[in-house]
Amino acid sequence: MKINFLKKYYYGDIPEDKAGGNNTEHQGSNNDWPLWEVFIRSKQGLDHKHVGSLHAADAAMAIENARDVYTRRAEGVSLWVVESKHIHASDAQEADSLYEPAMDKIYRHPTFYELPDEVGHM
């Protein structure tokens, strides 16, 4: 049987137009619990690092859920959770102008200075 598809069907990406089910559009009524960003310190002495996010009703639940979702294999010794809405980020569209000024200051790097070998490790 030869079937022609409107769209390419890749493993794990089933085109909706070829699939069954009804197409009732539920508009999200925004009943989701708040979103929290999760940070893990993988071991004592290291920084906390962002690992992902999750939903929880409050901070205590966010920490409990983060333990279950992100540290099932002892990935961490400490957890931070921050409500996502409190994170402020630099503008990705302005990344070039924001970080470009750092590019031409090569004298900030130790390799800029050529010193005689006799100086030894410096």
Added chain:
Amino acid sequence: MENVEQKFQDSVNAEIKIEPRNWMPEAYRKTLIRQISQHAHSEIVGMLPEGAWITRAPSLKRKAILLAKVQDEAGHGLYLYSAAETLGQSREQMINDLHSGKAKYSSIFNYPTKSWADIGAIGWLVDGAAILNQVMLCRTSYGPYARAMVRICKEESFHQRQGFDILLTLANGTPEQKIMCQDAINRWWWPSLMMFGPKDSESSNSDQSMKWKIKRKSNDELRQNFVDMCVQQVKVLGMNLPDPDLKWNEAKQQHDWGEIDWNEFWQVVKGNGPCNKERLEARRNAWDNGAWVREAAAAHAQKQKDKQKQQAA
């Protein structure tokens, strides 16, 4: 406009990951939302066929392992939902789309788990197939998706190994256990091959997902890897793969296999598989029965907030 699109494609070509706040074509965003949410739904629905055997596992050890495995799959679903949310899709919308039947999930989970050996076959074949796809997706162009995949892949190999271990134990067991083992392989083999999707030659049109480097291998390439891998492993079990046409192709240096029943494949995708209804019903029930927990937690959180406000005042 053309300029940003070209810049986007240049980044992709240079293997620079696309992050949530970067500009991206609307179709790229849409494709990712569809694919990542389908992937998340597959992890969540995928817990059902295995979950059915948690209470019937043959030993405490097997029960603990299966519980841990199923819990991992819940975690995978959550990593993926949160990756999809970075694209602006709400969690609630995704759950609604699953429950209404609009969103799809991997058809493999619409088959029943009839015996304990099925749990072994799922770990070996179904997780095995998923791993090939997921290892490829660790290099996908969208940052949050790639990072979720790295985390998932670290956990997957235990899934496949525990499945193979179940089958190996049965394969070395009583004559009845051997029959059970072969029977499970017979039933899961073809649906596992179908997991990779239609043949490349059957799909007309664009390779957009490849150009955007969301996907990096075609369905046929992945399926070929899978067959070659399983042919080796089934020998260790001393069992057979149920395909008389399966044979080594000297010229290709790969295996050839028989024709997949594409009619069955499309029937299951369209919702007419053995367990489609049952799976969705189980998900809807779980959601509805959990409503009071969600409400209570929200009420508790609000109460704590009010208390804090009062104390501050």
